[in-house]
Amino acid sequence: MKLGKRAVILGGSMAGLSAAGAVAPYVDEVIILERDELPAEAQHRRGVPQSKHPHFLLNSGRRAINALFPGYEDDLIAAGGMPLTASMDTAYLEGPGWAPRKQGALTMVYGSRLLIERVLRDRVRALPGVVFREGVTVTGIETKDGRVVGVRFAGASGEERLEADLVVDALGRGSSVSDWLVAAGGAEPPVKTLDAKVTYVSRWYDIPDPKTRSASWWWQHMVLMPSQEKDDHPDEHDYLVNFFPIEGNRSIACFGSWGLPMPKTTEEFEASADRLRTPQFKAAMTASEPTSEVHLTRSTGNKWRRYDRLPKAPLGVVFVGDSICAFNPFYGQGMSSAAISARLLRERLDAASALDERFFADFLKRQAKEFQVPWGMAMARDRGYECATGTEVAPAWVRRILAAMTWPMFNLITGAAREDAVIDEHFARVFNMDESIVAMMLNPRVLFGFARYKLRAWFRRERIPYGFDGQAEPPGTNWTPGLAS
Known part of the structure; x- marks a missing residue:
């Protein structure tokens, strides 16, 4: 009507x-x-x-656009968008080292x-x-x-x-x-309002043809999580870093931080890459051809x-x-x-x-x-930073609690998701805005999975190894249960 x-x-x-x-x-x-x-x-x-x-166009966003424009996702893929499974196609450096490569519930179309x-x-x-x-x-x-x-x-x-x-x-x-x-x-x-003073910088690259890459470059996406260590280390260890795949055999190298100074020139960008948590990111940059200057954004x-x-x-x-x-x-x-x-x-x-x-x-x-x-x-995430400003700034005692809980909770979720398909599915739903983190954390089946994972970890009986040497190349072994090869 x-x-x-x-x-x-x-x-x-x-x-x-x-x-x-x-x-x-x-x-x-x-x-x-x-x-x-x-x-x-x-x-x-x-x-x-x-x-x-x-x-990122999350699954919830893709479904919404598909509802308005049936066939949009097919058009996006036909135009060069890449449907990938994050845990299979991403070299992911977390706290203790490289995460294991395996099938998982989190899928996305990259572009x-x-x-x-x-x-x-x-x-x-x-x-x-x-x-x-x-x-x-x-x-x-x-x-x-x-x-x-x-x-x-x-x-x-x-x-x-x-x-x-x-x-x-x-x-x-x-x-x-x-x-x-x-x-x-x-x-x-x-x-x-809440501004956690996030700044991020990006540079575009043409990457080597898949036929000429080494066998160790199996990944499409590389992610370096911020360090969880409290000792002295370069600011770059606290960056969230992506070598993000897009159409046309290209990638975007991106560094982001909360309240830290960021490189603004190509020379500074290259120098920062040398100080990241693993030399493998800089190796990928060096093997690729830069096609842009460094782009910086602070309106976050x-x-x-x-x-x-x-x-x-x-x-x-x-x-x-x-x-x-x-x-x-x-x-x-x-x-x-x-x-x-x-x-x-x-x-x-x-x-x-x-x-x-x-x-x-x-x-x-x-x-x-x-x-x-x-x-x-x-x-x-953003309320836990002392540099944050705005109406939603957390009191100091709340920030201390958030700072103390963030990494242990994150490690629990990602560790349990490796072992438990149900938790993996819920985590994918949270990432894609299909479920709130509160709903996930109150789910009895999820809580049971957390407890079971912690018990296994206590006795060192995890089913899937993790924490592979972050200085070495990302391991390409497929650790999917029943398919490990």
Whole structure:
């Protein structure tokens, strides 16, 4: 059923594209306003500077996009996306050393942000009634009787106005829509913030052809977890490090840290690689051909505009992506959360008989519930850092508890997941935002698995070895029970 004549989407990135797919069946026309000129191919553009860093489209996000655009995942793979199993295709350096290679429950489709967005943009362009207006800047909203009824934007021909039955704010972290609503007489939403001073740097590489690599380069993805040691060591040992595979036989070398200085030049980047926890990462870089400069990002704070807590929901406008809830990008939750919001928008539009006050309040309430899992995951990690600032900063005693518990709990989960398929499945669900960490930790079967694993570890009766020498090459043995070879 049609609910209006026109919807206007503010922003043509992943959140806006997903939202366009959500609203298109319910209006006669969808207009996407985008500041950049959108490339036909998978290319960087000014409005998405984070495209230069690794991106995860989690299983929950892929399912949401597939619900809006059936066949999207097939299109992504056909365009070069790589379906991989993390525990089989990743050389993973944890606390004691390299983790064992084995089959597991965590699967993902790897690819660059450029590819993920370009494939989705192609699908949106094919939708009937969808029009892109590129090279324009949104300058304000139009309201009437407390309801958003249109937008203003400026382009080459000057300022224009568009009437709209529904406006979707997908302008990202820097969206001014909240300020415009307040200026029009609306209430200012409470805002939750937490910035753990995360910085990350990336450089792109062409990697050797698989046919010419050594047998020890069996892996597609290499991950170095931060050190758990308390002794003196280089800052680089506290980095979270990825050699992240993308389409076209390329990888992105990425270093991230919480509150530490980071390399800014190619020379500093190379020097930092020499000081990482294993020489194997630098060896992979050296065997590859760099194709970019070093890209640095500091805009990584968590920010949740709680429109759902206003006495009255804003009318005529909904919010998706970072414009309402922005996460520390290092946890890979942003694109998937935006897609989940868009899928929810489609569901609520399908159930609605009118775009009335009840619709907007209901959507915000349900959307807030969806944010609880990714927000809780971000808070669980970022609240433990003394450098963190914002409304959600933990008291000192809470930080001490988090600091004392984080690594032992992480080691328990990853260790038990190696031995127990049920825990492995739950951990994959948590990683993919299909289950909260609290729900996992309260599951009786999971608790039993933890206890059984600890008992086995106490008597040194683990079924799968781990902690292989981190200075040596990642071992390629398949330790999957029944398939070890």
